[in-house]
Amino acid sequence: MRRTPCALIVIAAAAVLALGCRNGQPAPAESEAPSLTAALSALTGTYSWRDDLKRYHYSAKPELEALLAARNREDTVAALVECLDNTTQSGSTLDGTPVALGIVCYEALTQLVYHEPTGRDGDVASDWPGRLSPRPSPAEMRAAKEAWKKVVATKSYSFL
Amino acid sequence: MAHIPSVINGVTVEFGAGVVNDVVQSVVDGLAHCIKPSIAPGHPLVKIFVSSAFDSHTMPSRHMQHKAVDVSRINGTKIVIGYPNGGSLKAIVDAIQAAFESFGNKRENFGPHLKKKLGQEHPVDGHDDHIHLSVN
Numbered sequence: 194m195r196r197t198p199c200a201l202i203v204i205a206a207a208a209v210l211a212l213g214c215r216n217g218q219p220a221p222a223e224s225e226a227p228s229l230t231a232a233l234s235a236l237t238g239t240y241s242w243r244d245d246l247k248r249y250h251y252s253a254k255p256e257l258e259a260l261l262a263a264r265n266r267e268d269t270v271a272a273l274v275e276c277l278d279n280t281t282q283s284g285s286t287l288d289g290t291p292v293a294l295g296i297v298c299y300e301a302l303t304q305l306v307y308h309e310p311t312g313r314d315g316d317v318a319s320d321w322p323g324r325l326s327p328r329p330s331p332a333e334m335r336a337a338k339e340a341w342k343k344v345v346a347t348k349s350y351s352f353l
Numbered sequence: 354m355a356h357i358p359s360v361i362n363g364v365t366v367e368f369g370a371g372v373v374n375d376v377v378q379s380v381v382d383g384l385a386h387c388i389k390p391s392i393a394p395g396h397p398l399v400k401i402f403v404s405s406a407f408d409s410h411t412m413p414s415r416h417m418q419h420k421a422v423d424v425s426r427i428n429g430t431k432i433v434i435g436y437p438n439g440g441s442l443k444a445i446v447d448a449i450q451a452a453f454e455s456f457g458n459k460r461e462n463f464g465p466h467l468k469k470k471l472g473q474e475h476p477v478d479g480h481d482d483h484i485h486l487s488v489n
Contacts (some may be wrong), residue, residue: 207386237391243437245436246465246481248481250437254433254434254437258434267361282381296420303433303482304431304433304434304482307404307425307479307482307483309410309414309416309423309485311410311411311412311413311414313413314413314414315412315414315415316415316460316461316487317416317461317463317477317480317485318469318477319475319476319477319478320477320478321478321479323449324478324479347411348409349409349410349411350409351369351371351404351405351408351409351423351425351483352369352371352404353404353425353426353431353432353433353482353483
């Protein structure tokens with residue numbers, strides 16, 4: 194069977210993950226980030242606007258789910274937050290051009306957990322710098338990372 | 354303090370690992386109002402997953418006032434995965450949110466289908482991945 198370069202990268206990333214597990218337990222946090230970001234970078238999903246959802250939709254969500262399911266959840270959250278300001282081009286695209294790896298990390302993070310910012314009245318706040326569109330500025334990516342780091346520090350997130 | 358039961362109107366309720374199930378009675382009443390097997394005709398509701406109640410938020414969040422609950426999975430499928438595909442999951446989510454609007458003590462009703470506060474449109478980011486229901 195002929196394999197594409199992307200398929201080989203995914204297989205290699207899966208092998209790294211498998212080797213990182215010991216006695217059936219997920220790899221420790223320090224080895225979580227490199228294999229995870231490599232696997233996310235290798236994904237070839239596309240972002241497209243959905244009028245019915247009023248937002249962009251990422252096509253590779255099932256593949257993301259498979260990647261996330263194989264990992265320690267808390268370590269994965271920390272690794273994904275750390276990746277949020279990564280501007281390296283990924284294999285995923287919007288309008289035919291690559292999106293930053295940090296966006297794929299954001300997609301994975303928000304498929305695993307969510308955070309509800311609170312306003313002074315106790316209701317959910319209308320906006321929050323932790324949210325990212327698929328084509329943010331580097332400053333927006335840094336702001337999102339800082340916002341999520343505070344969320345992790347206060348453990349104010351929930352698993353979906 | 355009241356607790357969300359493990360079965361509501363015949364629908365199984367599962368809880369996330371970190372969920373602290375302490376809420377005011379009105380939250381339980383609000384769930385009983387909109388969590389029903391036939392809430393979306395032709396699309397049976399069997400199970401919901403509560404991802405947050407009195408936990409994982411900071412004061413003055415309504416969660417920390419025991420007045421809010423989040424639901425992130427329907428019939429075992431994450432809303433963030435299944436809703437964009439339409440079908441039963443979308444029908445059920447839409448029906449739950451629509452039904453909660455007729456609950457007398459409703460406050461916030463945020464999810465993929467509606468974003469309403471006290472019955473009025475209320476633009477708020479996020480909530481494509483779960484339903485957030487709160488009471489006064």
